[in-house]
Amino acid sequence: xxxxxxxxxxxxxxxxxxxxxxxxxxxxxxxxxxxxxxxxxxxxxxxxxxxxxxxxxxxxxxxxxxxxxxxxxxxxxxxxxxxxxxxxxxxxxxxxxxxxxxxxxxxxxxxxxxxxxxxxxxxxxxxxxxxxxxxxxxxxx
Numbered sequence: 001x002x003x004x005x006x007x008x009x010x011x012x013x014x015x016x017x018x019x020x021x022x023x024x025x026x027x028x029x030x031x032x033x034x035x036x037x038x039x040x041x042x043x044x045x046x047x048x049x050x051x052x053x054x055x056x057x058x059x060x061x062x063x064x065x066x067x068x069x070x071x072x073x074x075x076x077x078x079x080x081x082x083x084x085x086x087x088x089x090x091x092x093x094x095x096x097x098x099x100x101x102x103x104x105x106x107x108x109x110x111x112x113x114x115x116x117x118x119x120x121x122x123x124x125x126x127x128x129x130x131x132x133x134x135x136x137x138x139x140x141x
């Protein structure tokens with residue numbers, strides 16, 4: 001599409017969607033859907049950018065390929081399961097730790113947040129792989 005207004009909007013809306021994705025990821029780690037909603041928002045930002053410019057340009061701007069996002073996400077999900085097993089608890093039992101930061105104070109991090117980050121990356125990879133494969137099929141015809 002060659003709309004100048006859409007191209008200008010895509011540059012700003014993309015970062016706005018990424019910001020809200022990170023907010024949804026952090027806010028949702030104690031509630032259902034944080035990583036999934038955040039991953040959908042990041043994927044939406046890339047899809048919106050590819051509709052404004054071109055899918056090949058959007059794929060070149062990505063720092064990681066969709067396949068690598070899936071691998072990173074699945075690795076983080078597996079990593080979030082291990083602390084519960086090492087402490088002889090249930091398979092996906094939550095394990096928390098506290099980190100003291102000078103400005104923010106005490107920050108509690110746990111395996112549910114690590115699981116959400118894994119889901120975040122996996123959803124980004126799956127959605128973008130699906131979108132780019134559909135886009136290549138559409139160009140063939």
